[in-house]
Amino acid sequence: MAVKYTQPSAEVRAQLRPVYEKDADSLTAVSQVVAINFQTVAAANNYWK
Template sequence: MSRLIIKLTQPDEEKRNQLRDVYGNDAMMLIAVGQTVATEFATIAAANNYWRK
């Protein structure tokens, strides 16, 4: 699912491939991406739980 989020964020495949070399070798950037995805999942989970009440 996180790959889908990245794909939707940057729909241009050529540009994604260019940027992959940048973030693929930078641990801090990968951690930041992971945190962003985790925040999105937490937000979706909270929203789903909100509507169930």
């Protein structure tokens, strides 16, 4: 799901997939960005309590 939010165009994703599908580093980097985003939102939500 995060990849769809990162690149919403299905056509572009299909074109780029051969570039990144065998590169674990790029997929890991996207996952890390998503995890940091969740961590930031969770911290902000707790801040306001």
